[in-house]
Amino acid sequence: GQQVMQIPQYQHVQEGEDFTTYCNSSTTLSNIQWYKQRPGGHPVFLIQLVKSGEVKKQKRLTFQFGEAKKNSSLHITATQTTDVGTYFCAEISSGNKLTFGGGTRVLVKP
Amino acid sequence: SAVISQKPSRDICQRGTSLTIQCQVDSQVTMMFWYRQQPGQSLTLIATANQGSEATYESGFVIDKFPISRPNLTFSTLTVSNMSPEDSSIYLCSAETSAPDTQYFGPGTRLTVL
Secondary structure (H helix, E strand, O other), rough: OOOOEOOEEEEEEEEEEEEEEEEOOOOOOEEEEEEOOOOOOOEEEEEEEEEOOOEEEEEEEEEEEEEOOEEEEEEEEEOOOOHEEEEEEEEEEEHHHHEEOEEEEEEEEE | OOOOOEEEEEEEEEOOOOEEEEEEEEOOOOOOEEEOOOOOOEEEEEEOOOOOOOOOOOOOOOOOOOOOOEEEOOOEEEEEOOHHHHHOOOEEEEEOOOOOOEEEEEEEEEEOOO
């Protein structure tokens, strides 16, 4: 099935700085979802992108779907300690099954 | 939205035994799923729990090892059978609501097999 690759695997960010995590696929994605998992917690749905070139914002988080629908990005501005966790992208395929990327583990340095 | 609970939250088991994990959703949902997340890793789908019929398993997962029940639209169980240390992992259930293709996850069951 589809494989989505995420980079970087780890991200150490100074509090207040911005960072971006990327999700890439070798084939066209029908859609992309993003989840956040806090340490010791479970994944929480953030957003779904469906349209080519789509951009959605949630406060300091900006999600983008590539024009070719083969990649997506999550950009966080002015990182806060509450942003700590692992961010996963995932594609939802037939049967509504989720295929997750490897995740980007974010640590914030105060 | 949906609120999902799982029991037990964690367990330590001896190899060769079986553990049944329960997943309860606070509302009727069409789709329920079971995932495995090994420490520090991503989530891997085990199976789709189908109401009233046999579960649909992903490649690498079989019914004899991971029997699943879904007797109604709010409840499912996953059994990890004949456990070995390699089964040590977090097992999560999820449920999909109708808006918009959103999956809600339970808190997970942390299983350690000795």
